Amino acid sequence: MTASLHTAPLHTAAPPAVELVGVSKRFGAVQALHDLTLGIRAGELTALLGPNGAGKTTAISLMLGLARPTAGVVRVLGGNPAAGSGRTVIGSMPQESAIPQALTVREAVTLFSRLYPAPLSVDTALELADLHSVASRRAGALSGGQARRLAFALAVVGNPQVLFLDEPTTGMDAGSRLAFWHAVDGLKREGRTILLTTHYLEEAERTADRVVVMNRGTLLADGTPESLRSQVSAGRVRFTSDLVLAELQALPGVDSAEVDGAGRATLRTREPEALIAALVHTGVRFRELEVSRASLEDAFLSLTAPDALKA
Structure with missing residues (x-):
C-alpha cells in the first residue's frame, strides 16, 4: 500500500484589476505623471483624489486606453486597455458626455448596449440609473441631474468588470445622489472594481474602501479613509x-x-x-x-x- 502526498496549494495575492507600473506621461514640456506605480484591487471602490492639475485625468485616460504612457506599463485585468478586447470590460462615466441630443433615453441606452458582447438588459441599466420615468424623453430635454444619470446608465449597460466614475454626482439632487450610491453599492457587492474621482470628499469618505491622493503627478497617500484621517x-x-x-x-x-x-x-x-x-x-x-x-x-x-x- 503506497501513501499519497497532497501538496497544499500556494496562495498568492490576486493581481490588481488595474495596474500602473513606473508610469510617466509627458505632454511637450509638461510632465503630467512622474514614475507612478499604483494598483487598484479587484472588487474594491477606490477614490482617486487630488487638486486640479494633480494628474488624475491623465492617469485615468491611460487606464481607459485613451492615451499611451511615455514610459511604464498600464494594465487593466492583465491586458492592454487600448486593445479592443480590453475596452469591452471597462465602463466609463466621464464628466462630460457627448450624447446624441435627438435620441430618447431608451434609444441612447439601447444604442450603447449593442457595442458590447454581453451587455445588461436596457431595462436593468435604466433601473440602476433611476431613469424609467424619463425613458421616452429626448436626451436634449433632460435636466443636468438626469443627464448625469443617463451617463451612468451608458457606463454600466455594457456590464463592465471595471467602472470609472468621474465626478459622478455633479448636478444631482439629494434624492438622485442617494439612489446613485445605492446602485453603486450594489455593483460593488457583485464584485466589480470601481474607481471614483470626486470633489465631494464626504462621498468618498462614506463610500470608498480605499483612498489614493495624488498631486503633481505623484502619489502622496494611499490607505483607508480611517488611516488617512489618523494622520491629522x-x-x-x-x-x-x-x-x-x-x-x-x-x-x-x-x-x-x-x-x-x-x-x-x-x-x-x-x-x-x-x-x-x-x-x-x-x-x-x-x-x-x-x-x-x-x-x-x-x-x-x-x-x-x-x-x-x-x-
Missing part, C-alpha cells in the same frame, strides 16, 4: 467664549486655533477630551460647544497643503 488632528472643537487667540493656543493639546469676528473659536486637536477638560478647568464661560472628528477633507487639505508638499 483627531478632532475639531468649536465654541464661543471671551478667550483671546493666545489663550486658546495655550490650552493643552491644541494644534491650531482660529477665532472669527463673533468670538467663535475653532481648535484642532488630537486630544479633544483633554482639551475640553482644560477648558472647563479655566472657569471661563463658553457656549455652543461642538466636537467633531477629523474628516477626510481635513486629511486631504493637510496632505496637499503647500508646506506639506515642500517637506
Whole structure:
C-alpha cells in the first residue's frame, strides 16, 4: 500500500484589476505623471483624489486606453486597455458626455448596449440609473441631474468588470445622489472594481474602501479613509467664549486655533477630551460647544497643503 502526498496549494495575492507600473506621461514640456506605480484591487471602490492639475485625468485616460504612457506599463485585468478586447470590460462615466441630443433615453441606452458582447438588459441599466420615468424623453430635454444619470446608465449597460466614475454626482439632487450610491453599492457587492474621482470628499469618505491622493503627478497617500484621517488632528472643537487667540493656543493639546469676528473659536486637536477638560478647568464661560472628528477633507487639505508638499 503506497501513501499519497497532497501538496497544499500556494496562495498568492490576486493581481490588481488595474495596474500602473513606473508610469510617466509627458505632454511637450509638461510632465503630467512622474514614475507612478499604483494598483487598484479587484472588487474594491477606490477614490482617486487630488487638486486640479494633480494628474488624475491623465492617469485615468491611460487606464481607459485613451492615451499611451511615455514610459511604464498600464494594465487593466492583465491586458492592454487600448486593445479592443480590453475596452469591452471597462465602463466609463466621464464628466462630460457627448450624447446624441435627438435620441430618447431608451434609444441612447439601447444604442450603447449593442457595442458590447454581453451587455445588461436596457431595462436593468435604466433601473440602476433611476431613469424609467424619463425613458421616452429626448436626451436634449433632460435636466443636468438626469443627464448625469443617463451617463451612468451608458457606463454600466455594457456590464463592465471595471467602472470609472468621474465626478459622478455633479448636478444631482439629494434624492438622485442617494439612489446613485445605492446602485453603486450594489455593483460593488457583485464584485466589480470601481474607481471614483470626486470633489465631494464626504462621498468618498462614506463610500470608498480605499483612498489614493495624488498631486503633481505623484502619489502622496494611499490607505483607508480611517488611516488617512489618523494622520491629522483627531478632532475639531468649536465654541464661543471671551478667550483671546493666545489663550486658546495655550490650552493643552491644541494644534491650531482660529477665532472669527463673533468670538467663535475653532481648535484642532488630537486630544479633544483633554482639551475640553482644560477648558472647563479655566472657569471661563463658553457656549455652543461642538466636537467633531477629523474628516477626510481635513486629511486631504493637510496632505496637499503647500508646506506639506515642500517637506
